[in-house]
Amino acid sequence: MSSAERLFDLLQALRRRRRPVTAAQLAAELGVSQRTLYRDINRLKAVGADVEGEPGIGYVLKPGFLLPPLMLSEEEIEAVTLGLNWVRKGQDQGLSAAAGEALSKVASVLPAELRLRVDDSPLMVSNPWFKASASDPGSLRRAIRAGQKVRLFYRDRKGQTTERIVWPIAIGYEDAKRTLIAWCELRQDFRQFRLDRTQSIDCLEARYPNRRSELYRQWQASLLPENVTSGVDTGPVHKGKERINMSSPITFYTNPMSRGAIAHWMLEEVAAPYQTEILDYGTTMKSEQYLAINPMGKVPAIQHGDVIVTEAPAICTYLADTFPDAGLAPPQDQRGNYYRWLFFAAGPLEQAVTLQSLGHQLSEQEQMRFGCGTLATVLDTLAGALRTRPYITGSQFTAADVYVGSHIGWGLQFGTIDSRPEFIDYWNRIKDRPAHLRVDQFINKYAAQQTWAES
Numbered sequence: 515m516s517s518a519e520r521l522f523d524l525l526q527a528l529r530r531r532r533r534p535v536t537a538a539q540l541a542a543e544l545g546v547s548q549r550t551l552y553r554d555i556n557r558l559k560a561v562g563a564d565v566e567g568e569p570g571i572g573y574v575l576k577p578g579f580l581l582p583p584l585m586l587s588e589e590e591i592e593a594v595t596l597g598l599n600w601v602r603k604g605q606d607q608g609l610s611a612a613a614g615e616a617l618s619k620v621a622s623v624l625p626a627e628l629r630l631r632v633d634d635s636p637l638m639v640s641n642p643w644f645k646a647s648a649s650d651p652g653s654l655r656r657a658i659r660a661g662q663k664v665r666l667f668y669r670d671r672k673g674q675t676t677e678r679i680v681w682p683i684a685i686g687y688e689d690a691k692r693t694l695i696a697w698c699e700l701r702q703d704f705r706q707f708r709l710d711r712t713q714s715i716d717c718l719e720a721r722y723p724n725r726r727s728e729l730y731r732q733w734q735a736s737l738l739p740e741n742v743t744s745g746v747d748t749g750p751v752h753k754g755k756e757r758i759n760m761s762s763p764i765t766f767y768t769n770p771m772s773r774g775a776i777a778h779w780m781l782e783e784v785a786a787p788y789q790t791e792i793l794d795y796g797t798t799m800k801s802e803q804y805l806a807i808n809p810m811g812k813v814p815a816i817q818h819g820d821v822i823v824t825e826a827p828a829i830c831t832y833l834a835d836t837f838p839d840a841g842l843a844p845p846q847d848q849r850g851n852y853y854r855w856l857f858f859a860a861g862p863l864e865q866a867v868t869l870q871s872l873g874h875q876l877s878e879q880e881q882m883r884f885g886c887g888t889l890a891t892v893l894d895t896l897a898g899a900l901r902t903r904p905y906i907t908g909s910q911f912t913a914a915d916v917y918v919g920s921h922i923g924w925g926l927q928f929g930t931i932d933s934r935p936e937f938i939d940y941w942n943r944i945k946d947r948p949a950h951l952r953v954d955q956f957i958n959k960y961a962a963q964q965t966w967a968e969s
């Protein structure tokens with residue numbers, strides 16, 4: 515590496531940081547000795563870079579030192595051109611125009627042979643296909659810069675329009691949608707608002723009291739509740755006799771985007787103390803430690819003292835029996851419907867829906883052999899039961915409703931179960947239970963964390 519390249523890399527390493535960085539760190543990062551690094555720092559200072567600091571304490575580059583125009587590498591030109599072209603094609607007219615301007619400025623300071631890399635970039639950006647927003651994102655960006663409150667007229671998931679005063683702190687850009695992240699005065703919590711669902715945005719004179727950076731930090735910290743960890747932190751797995759120790763904490767293994775949501779709902783219903791371990795598909799879910807819990811490498815699973823339970827319906831039943839105060843298991847002599855519909859949903863319903871989603875039509879011969887028969891018969895049977903009573907076992911909500919209801923709720927959402935009135939009424943009856951809403955909120959936070967948390 516030439517000494518000019520080395521100096522350039524050092525300058526970049528300093529420019530990336532706002533806090534002092536030690537010579538040892540810089541030397542390791544750039545692959546040079548500390549002696550060379552001290553010499554290079556002095557050479558940078560000699561050409562006018564305002565590098566503050568001392569050996570042993572750390573260095574920081576003061577703003578204002580501009581790179582000569584030629585110091586953009588070919589990779590950097592491609593990165594800048596691609597990024598600016600992406601913004602130029604966006605829906606925000608202000609940003610789009612600014613990106614066009616910035617691109618021509620970049621091109622104008624490059625030597626002719628490199629200018630072509632901007633004008634004739636081989637890296638293409640597709641035409642946008644995100645959902646259009648009725649409101650101008652530019653006004654939101656200005657409100658964020660100025661720390662101004664904003665009045666939103668917003669259509670929520672149920673299609674109802676609500677008016678909110680919010681403190682905007684960031685806008686998230688995803689492929690298909692734009693999301694405003696803000697503190698909501700109504701909810702007294704952070705909320706995300708899809709810009710395609712906003713009907714109007716008024717920037718108010720009033721400023722919000724906190725610093726934006728502080729609110730942003732709080733929002734990042736709020737993305738997952740505290741009793742959640744990632745990875746597999748298993749307690750001792752006993753191969754011998756199972757014993758329930760009621761005082762043992764429950765460890766709940768899940769991924770929020772999975773059938774784990776069913777077990778989670780049940781845990782919330784029985785109000786048992788539990789610790790959540792989030793496992794990732796294909797990695798921690800297939801780790802040696804977790805295979806000792808569930809050799810299937812699937813979630814959900816719970817460990818309660820020495821007892822391990824896998825399979826969502828089994829977890830629901832186990833929790834209902836183990837925490838009888840929650841009143842979610844019918845008395846022993848009234849469990850016909852309870853067992854029947856739990857097993858019906860875990861067997862025929864799940865099987866028929868899965869076959870249908872794979873596009874597999876069973877022949878008449880196969881229908882006799884497969885436990886589910888046809889999806890139409892399965893749904894007729896289930897709808898017939900729900901027509902006669904509010905909950906799947908009768909007049910009381912039970913663990914069977916957590917399980918059967920979850921299947922129906924998903925089926926309606928993803929279109930794998932017909933929107934029959936019996937199913938819609940039943941789902942509306944149970945979906946706003948506080949325990950279910952808490953799980954919903956957890957899943958939303960997890961989804962936000964996956965999308966927006968800083969890595």
Ligand SMILES: N[C@@H](CCC(=O)N[C@@H](CS)C(=O)NCC(=O)O)C(=O)O
Pocket residue numbers: 771772773774795796799811812813814824825826827
């Ligand atoms: N029969 C199990 C099914 C569990 C299951 O298939 N879980 C999926 C997520 S919904 C899973 O863990 N898949 C990961 C994998 O198979 O690698 C139950 O009802 O709990």
